Amino acid sequence: MRIRLFQNQLQFACKSLLVTIAYFSLHGADVFGFDSSRNTPVVKAIKRAEPAVVNIQGNKTITNASSSGGPSKQEVNGMGTGVIIDRRGFIITNYHVVDEVNRIEVTLADGTTAIAKLLKHDNETDLALIKIPTNRDLPVIDLGRSEDLLRGESVIAIGNPFGYQNTVTVGIISALHRDIPVNGSQQYHDLIQTNADINPGNSGGPLLNIDGEVIGINVAVRVGAQGIGFAIPIDTAMEVMADLVADYRQSGGLGLKFARSAHETGSQLVVREATASDFQDQQLRSGDLVDSVEGKAVRNRLELEFALLDKRDGEQVEIGIQRDGVRLAHSVTLEGGKANLETDTSEAAWEQLGIRLTSVSASAVAGLGEDYKGGLRITEIRQGSPADRARLAAGDIIVGVMDWQTPKLESLAWIMNNPSFRQAASSKYYLIRKRSRMTVPISLESSTLSSISRNGSKDIR
Numbered sequence: 001m002r003i004r005l006f007q008n009q010l011q012f013a014c015k016s017l018l019v020t021i022a023y024f025s026l027h028g029a030d031v032f033g034f035d036s037s038r039n040t041p042v043v044k045a046i047k048r049a050e051p052a053v054v055n056i057q058g059n060k061t062i063t064n065a066s067s068s069g070g071p072s073k074q075e076v077n078g079m080g081t082g083v084i085i086d087r088r089g090f091i092i093t094n095y096h097v098v099d100e101v102n103r104i105e106v107t108l109a110d111g112t113t114a115i116a117k118l119l120k121h122d123n124e125t126d127l128a129l130i131k132i133p134t135n136r137d138l139p140v141i142d143l144g145r146s147e148d149l150l151r152g153e154s155v156i157a158i159g160n161p162f163g164y165q166n167t168v169t170v171g172i173i174s175a176l177h178r179d180i181p182v183n184g185s186q187q188y189h190d191l192i193q194t195n196a197d198i199n200p201g202n203s204g205g206p207l208l209n210i211d212g213e214v215i216g217i218n219v220a221v222r223v224g225a226q227g228i229g230f231a232i233p234i235d236t237a238m239e240v241m242a243d244l245v246a247d248y249r250q251s252g253g254l255g256l257k258f259a260r261s262a263h264e265t266g267s268q269l270v271v272r273e274a275t276a277s278d279f280q281d282q283q284l285r286s287g288d289l290v291d292s293v294e295g296k297a298v299r300n301r302l303e304l305e306f307a308l309l310d311k312r313d314g315e316q317v318e319i320g321i322q323r324d325g326v327r328l329a330h331s332v333t334l335e336g337g338k339a340n341l342e343t344d345t346s347e348a349a350w351e352q353l354g355i356r357l358t359s360v361s362a363s364a365v366a367g368l369g370e371d372y373k374g375g376l377r378i379t380e381i382r383q384g385s386p387a388d389r390a391r392l393a394a395g396d397i398i399v400g401v402m403d404w405q406t407p408k409l410e411s412l413a414w415i416m417n418n419p420s421f422r423q424a425a426s427s428k429y430y431l432i433r434k435r436s437r438m439t440v441p442i443s444l445e446s447s448t449l450s451s452i453s454r455n456g457s458k459d460i461r
Contacts, residue, residue: 041210045156046168048212051109051139052084053205055160056093056116058101081159081205082106082130083214085241086306087137089114092241093204094219095121095128106132109139109166120244124364126188126219127237129244141206143300144213146192146233149173154210155194157218157229159202171196171227179367180220180230189363191230192216198229207231240361242301243374243408249309254317254332258290258301269298271321283330284321291327292320308334345413352416352444354385355392359408365399365432374407375399375432390442393433400430 059077080097084090091106098104104116114132121128150173157169175193194207198218207216216231259270271288292298293307294317311317316331349355357376365372375397381387398406401415402424415421426443 042154042156042170045208045210045212046158049141049156049206049208049214050158050166052141053109053158053166054082054084054091055107055165056080056082056097056204057105057107058098058103060100060102079160079163079201080203081201081218083141083204083206083217084138085141085143085302087140088309089132089134089138090119090245090306091116091130091132092217092237093128093130094217095123095126097204098128098130104130106130107165119248122240122244122361124361125232125236125240127217127232127240127244129241129248142211142213143238143302144209144211144215144234146215146235149176149192149215149233151175155196155215156208156210157194157196157198157202157205158208159198159205159218161197161199161201163201167202169197174228177367178230188220188230188232189366190233190236191219192233194229194231195227196229197227198231202229236361236363236366238300238302239373240363242305243359243361245302245305245309249305249311254308254319254334258304269300269304284319284332285323287323289322290319291322292318294318295320345409345416348416349412350382352386353442354382354387356380357398357409357412360397362407365397368432368435368437370399370437372399372407373405376406376409376412386442386444390429390440392429392431392440392442395433397432398429399432402427 057077057079078097078101080093082091082093082097085092098116098118099121101118104118105113106116107113114134116130116132119129119131152172155171155173157171159167161167171194173192174195178188178191178193180188180191192207192215194216196207198220202218203220205218206214207218209215215234217234217237218229218231220230269290271284271286271290290298290304293304296303296307298304298307308317311334313334315334317334318329319332320327320329322328346357349357356379358379360375360377362372362374364377365375376399378387378392378394378396378398381392381394398412400406401412402421404411404415404418406412406415421427426441429440429442431438431440
């Protein structure tokens with residue numbers, strides 16, 4: 001009797017064990033709150049990033065030569081991908097995805113559609129800032145870093161190749177710092193090369209690391225090759241987008257120049273130089289870590305520019321900083337007259353130097369042995385002017401004057417107001433010509449000098 005009872009108990013225990021094994025086979029370790037083996041790091045990365053990835057579709061009219069030799073217009077459908085970088089509907093994508101597109105239709109990950117507007121673009125890097133209207137906070141991509149990438153590390157691309165929305169491909173970083181010519185007039189610089197499949201329609205989409213952070217913006221493929229795709233490093237893209245947001249804003253700046261300090265857990269925004277007269281009292285100093293604007297945490301220039309987006313000239317903005325381990329807060333007044341300042345700087349450059357200028361991003365002058373933040377490309381030279389006598393040429397990029405860099409027209413305006421510049425008989429101009437550096441002295445007659453005031457008006461001396 002006891003033997004039979006023991007046998008029954010053993011059979012029941014075996015059946016219970018089999019049921020338990022079957023249950024764990026179906027549900028894995030999730031019953032204890034742990035992830036199953038199917039929920040891999042790649043799956044987690046996709047879940048983290050995908051809500052902020054959008055599909056972009058549109059059409060544009062192109063003109064071709066017809067069989068009769070005359071012009072023939074044709075409607076062409078296009079597609080691409082974008083990434084939401086601000087909750088208010090600001091999106092980064094490639095410029096060639098939205099260039100001359102009549103109607104930029106954006107589809108969010110949840111299926112919502114909206115019509116976007118092209119706000120700003122940068123020809124040098126082929127990046128564009130677009131915006132969709134929204135009455136809710138949108139999911140935003142997590143920004144990673146590209147300065148510490150490793151060849152061989154795993155990467156993930158999300159996009160809409162050939163119109164197949166939300167397609168995921170996986171690969172590794174094959175190489176870094178690639179320069180890729182596109183045609184006779186455009187070349188991409190310092191790209192990430194990956195073997196994750198990237199096809200037409202992936203352009204403008206994210207290249208992710210294994211943590212689901214965007215480390216690059218997919219931009220190009222090698223026609224006829226398999227497993228060769230390229231992406232713009234996110235560090236470059238963030239700087240370009242910060243410039244585009246700053247240009248889009250209606251208000252002026254803070255009168256500060258920034259650098260980025262990277263560390264193991266992320267990055268911090270550091271004051272590199274305080275150029276405006278507001279800071280002569282050393283309220284903010286070089287080396288201060290900026291951690292917030294109006295109570296919003298900022299880690300890079302892009303987040304800072306978005307924090308200033310709704311501010312206007314003359315408004316006070318609270319800047320939170322860390323200095324020597326102590327947290328401080330200062331109220332800073334936004335500089336006014338941004339639009340007038342740029343216009344008057346351009347006019348002064350034409351009057352004094354005889355040059356027309358346009359800003360270019362840091363990528364246009366990258367890889368030349370200096371940490372240039374951008375430059376001013378010469379588009380026109382007036383005959384007989386100081387620039388003409390110094391043999392400057394259209395296409396030259398001015399990256400510095402005397403001891404200062406010139407990444408923007410605002411930088412040149414500050415230099416032209418500086419007593420060292422105004423009192424010098426001649427000034428050294430640092431140029432990039434055909435990817436080569438050169439220094440050119442330019443002499444100015446003191447009677448032609450004009451200064452640019454903070455409110456945008458000129459004072460002719």
